[in-house]
Amino acid sequence: MEVFIIAAISANGMIGQGAEESSLTWTSKEDLKFFIDKTKEAGAMIMGNSTFKTIGKPLPGRLMVVMTRDPKEKMGVEGELIYTSDSPHEILADLKMKGFDKVAIAGGTQIYSLFLDAGLVTDLYLTVEPVLFGGGTPLLREMDRIDLELIETKPVGTQAVLLHYQVK
Template sequence: MKVILLAAISVDGKIAQSREQNSTDWTSKEDVRFFVEKSKEIGALIMGETTYQTIGRPLKDRTIYVLTKNPDSQVSKKGIVFTGGLLQDVLKQVEKDGFSSVLIAGGASVYSQFLKEGLVNELFLTVEPYLFGQGIPLLTDCPFFSLEFVSVKPLNQQTLLLHYRIPSV
């Protein structure tokens, strides 16, 4: 299973100014377009409960696996699967559902958990032209990783899309 971390960040490495902020409040339309295209191409996304709450609905042509501490207290519906437990088991569930790749779509603790467990193969980071100062960092607790540069692509005159691989995975 290929695991791809996908995030939009400010120049100072923040994914949001607060837990309530939706990334589409501050990211470019080109970043949103990339997210839609990549997530439809892959078909499966894993995100934490807080990130899901900022979206609050199923996404057309995609399945969202929402990581929660109490999956049995939530009602799954078409396109939304509430799940929990070991990340390896969640990935097995995604694979069992017919997906060969999955996007990790936030938030910071979910990104960090997947990286800490050595489960991420690639990263796509959209860098937007903002300095938040205060806010939520991309990673909350993560070991050192050496990344292999794949590409950089301007999405517009001010926004860059960085693509990296993690060689050891």
């Protein structure tokens, strides 16, 4: 199963400036198109409840799995939005059973870190946008070193660059 992290990052490796701010305030329309195409191709995406709150609604054409410690208190939408407190392994096993062979890990810091730490991520797609954040939200919390192999670099519009890595 291909399990890929998808993130837009600042030139100094941050995924956001303020916790409740949507990434759409600083990312390019070309990156948004890449995000939509890539997540639709996978068909399923996993994110943390804080990231989901910045989006606010299910995105069409993709199953959204939202991680929360209180899933019973939240209403999902059949076939579109699932709240869960399952472990990363359990979530991926369930998606595999549902027929998905690609899954996007769509953030934020806690959820990227959780899946990387568990050794479940195969690929990373990082779009580097031309902005610097002083402070801000990092891509990852503290964790052990992970070595990557650079597979491809590609311009995204005229101002951003996509880095595709595989986890070694």
